[in-house]
Amino acid sequence: MYGKGASQLLKELSSSEPGQLKNFNTDIFEEVIKECITHHLALQSLMRKIQEEGLDIQTTRNADHFGAVIHHLSLMRNKRCLMAYVYHRAEIIQSLRWKVGPVLPEEIQEKLKYSEEEYFRNHSAALMEYISELDLDLTVDMVPPKDPYIQVRVLDDIGFALVGDQSLNLTLHSMHFLKRTDAEQYISQGLMEDLSGS
């Protein structure tokens, strides 16, 4: 049936958790692309047939014309679905830049197609350019601040790091009382957890 694969792609989008990515469904995607090309060929041959019969292509309303219309509409529908699929994924990828940071963890990267990875990098670079032009880091302070200091626990062996203006030994499971702005970058990378219970 025409357009079935494309609707499957979209069903996959709507059934997945909001903001989460699944593996790029290359199989169905390629199938739909092929379907588009078949539609186009069928469309062209019907058009040729109308012309060969010596009929005016603009005004003829015979079976071949309506057949061509079906192919045309199916192709457009497939295009919309493919675009929606890729575009929606790109939107999630954009949101990952805010949530996860400039480097994607491997388990997410595996789910991306090459051009999506490239898009993420380009988009991230565009954002970084804006931030550096503005000279104000927009990736911190994601939640409204309650207290300037928070209690954190270190989740990974970070070792000595410069936090604020002092050097701290951030060993695994150690707890610190830090400035929220200093801790936030570690929290977003999953290296620390916020114990303030907010």
Next chain:
Amino acid sequence: MASGSEQGLDTATEDYDSLIATTDVELLKQAWRNEKAAPEILQFQASLIQRSREQIQLMEDTVEEFTENGTDPLTVSLYQMDLDRTQFLLRSYLRIRLQKIEKYMIHISRTNELWNRLSEQEQRFAKRCTDDMEKHLKQSVLSRLPYGYQSILKQSISSEEDDMVPEPQLDTFVFCKSKGSVGAFQLDDSGDEIVDLVGDDLYVLRYKSIKALVERGQIDLV
């Protein structure tokens, strides 16, 4: 910034503090609320942002000075909290705008009125975003479709209008509060629905119908 933090400071700082408590922070808060609630991107508040950033800089210097000369840590942390809040507002304001640009980049860059609402940096960001998105869509879908169906704006070569561009839903409902009495206000073109907007009353209306009031600053979104 909160007005409760000036106890025990000399008068110069008090003056400075009351100055900022009455004006720009409130304005920034309102600009942030409007931007957060409006479905489309609003005019960039260039001078307000400029002033807020200068004040944040001043506050940062003050906090640093206090830390150095050993002022009461409680005072310092109150100042710091104030500073953090304002910085959050500023960052969040800019962030919301960027996220709107990310969402409607193509629509914004094709509509002059919207494009002119962006700051210079935002325009550059939008330009880059659009280029990247176009490149990505072309690479993964459009270039592989048959001739005549490769446009990013149109479904096919036979579409007369650009019918593939995501646009914000302007007829969504928003909560709003009128600043002063606007009087009888016509909600739609047909003139069937007229609302008497009284100052400080809360309304839930379609964004589209009060768009002009928001732009003129007569009504605040909440």
